[in-house]
Amino acid sequence: MTATNLEVKHQELKKCDLFILNGRIDGNTAPAFELAIRKAQDKGHYKLVLNMAGVNYMSSAGLRVLISSSKEAKKHRGGDIRLAEVSQRVADVLDLAGLTVLFQIYKTENEAIESFA
């Protein structure tokens, strides 16, 4: 059974904000994903780590959120969106859109968090 929803957990850490995503990111769930990131950015938090281990599916709707929120993050000093524990499915989609080179992708959540000075 495919997961039909997206769960977004948000934690404010010392070095950055961590988002743990679980489920499907498609045209239906991407707005919730975008809203969660925008809420953090509206509070001035631009150093974000997205743990994608639980994302079993992502369409271009998810990529649009990654592109727009990453552009917003990079407008601010030290701001960036870094990805961790990306599944092969998500890696393939990033690759298809030519986005792999634009995101720092870490094997573990901890490495991604520690990458922010």
Added chain:
Amino acid sequence: MPSPVRELHFTADLANLAIVAEFVASGCERWRIDEDNCYDIQLAIDEAVTNIIEHAYGGGEGEIVLRCWVAEHHFYVKLQDWGKAFDPAKASLPTTTGPLAERKSGGLGIYFMRKLMDEVHFEFTGAGNILQMVKYNVAP
């Protein structure tokens, strides 16, 4: 000998994308299509359905019919709607190279469909759109 056609009728609601994905997955399972090809087909159909909901119906109400079948090892998809004419030539092209600031995400859906499937045909019937896609040599 072609397989029987599997058909799904659904409303133009993004909440139905997960139902469409389940429908495609069950067809792939029945036709013994491997997971990687199934994922590609699911993604291409998801992008096509999202385009229909957002562009052909402009977020309004409407019906969509999805038909899938297998013939001569190929996977066939036919999507029908009764919305506004969709001209793929007028859709914006995504940028898939260069720095982030220059990336435009519009048009990624059609780009994905063309990358993931071997044939993609759009047709406006006067009453709506028919989209046909084929992925070659995926069924045993």
